[in-house]
Amino acid sequence: MHAPIRSVTALVALALCAACVPGQPPPADREAAPASAVAQAAPVPVVLLDPGHNGGNAAATAEINRPVPDGRGGTKSCNTTGTASDAGYPEHAFNWDLAQRVRTRLEAAGLRVVLTRPDDDGVGPCVDERGAAGGRAGAAAAVSLHADGAAPAARGFHVAHADPAVHAGPESSRLATALRDALRDGSFPPADYIGQDGLDGRDDLAGLNLSTVPTALVEAGNMRNAEEARLLADPAGRERYAEAISAGVLAFLGR
Secondary structure (H helix, E strand, O other), rough: OOOOOOOOHHHHHHHHHHHOOOOOOHHHHHHOHHHHHHOOOOOOOOEEEEEEOOHHHHHHHHHOOOEEEEOOOOOEOOOOEEEEEEOOOEHHHHHHHHHHHHHHHHHOOOOOEEEEEOOOOOOOOHHHHHHHHHHHOOOOOOEEEEEOOOOOOOEEEEEEEEEEOOHHHHHHHHHHHHHHHHHOOOOOOOOOOOOOOOOOEOOOOHHHHHHOOEEEEEEEEEEEHHHHHHHHHHHHHHHHHHHHHHHHHHHHHHO
């Protein structure tokens, strides 16, 4: 009588099982572990990027001047047009381009990225909608991307966070610090005109006040400072900013 046919897997396991107990089936023939015992893959973290302002805001003054909640019992304008360099490079275009560069880096690191606007040709969204977007996306962190329009002599970056905290206060402060550290490590100087050592606690920014997830706002540099304006307008400069901001997000997430 022919011997019973074993599966290829069982034969391989039997050949390799030098320590098998006589009379016991090899590992491949034993009952499989229940599915619940198999480790499940960790969910992919989501990062919300909020490129500030929008290309169509200037032509929609009634909409962007509409009052919306500021997260502290008052109201603010829905949005603004943003600033621009003296050479005419608009902040909204810088913010949008920088968001694409950060997105590419974070996705390459295995994260999922959600943006608050789909292009640079629309209007809004309003600051209250931007603030709520991270919670709706289930984001582990949210970063708003901007450039400042201060006096021409002012220079340097700063990272704003809600202070006093409204929702995710301590974690928002930790995110802001991680971004500050990464920008400083990238050889960007902290602002010499606002905040302290590159950090700025704010109570007047609705997007920070209304966010229920860790959130910070990066002002990458001063568009009215001639030297910084050249760096902000340079694709190589924007790539440097993207590298630093991505590093800060990854450090915050422990990746």
